[in-house]
Amino acid sequence: MKRSRRELLDSVEALADRLDIKNRTRHRFEETKQRVADGARRLREQPEDTFTHPHDPNKKPGAPTTSGWIAIALVASAAAIVLTVAIRAARR
Template sequence: MTPASNVNAQLPRPTAGRANPSVAPPEPEKGASPEQIEADLARTRRELGETVEALAEKFDVKSQAQVQLDEVKHRVAAEIHGARQHALTYFRRARDFVTDEQGKPNRNGWIGVATVAATAALIVVGRARR
């Protein structure tokens, strides 16, 4: 479906002849008083103004783009917050795994430090031999 036909599909279809009674009250009778006619004109103007306002909002590309941008910003901020919380939880668990109750490295901590040091030494020696 093309963008133009998509927009047209979303617009209300006009009805032939009289307005749909379930949507709007019927027009005043032939012998209606001037007050009834004035009230009908005011209602029609108000409805027309609301319709024009709704159409203007629907076709305001800049406003629609801003709404979508705000939604994306909100989703990205939520994802960043979730990732940050996940990383903090992971690092806290890792810290608790390698330290004792006083915060000093335990056996696992020393094994980790030794492994990192040995790996770094192997990398340095390997690059020096090239």
């Protein structure tokens, strides 16, 4: 009998967690924020010439390389996702 009650309580708690949209949104927001922070840290650890043209006479010094543009696009996309999730969470 106690086992059945415990299983029922566990099932109800799991269902309540699934239905808690605010908590799930907050959790996804935190995960996304952590992924963005990890990505930014990895980008900072890259050598400078990975993302800019240091000695190319045809390019302005510091101009982004293809990898640099991709990194900029990824960071901008992640920021847009975080902002969208935050706005949606605030509306609820």
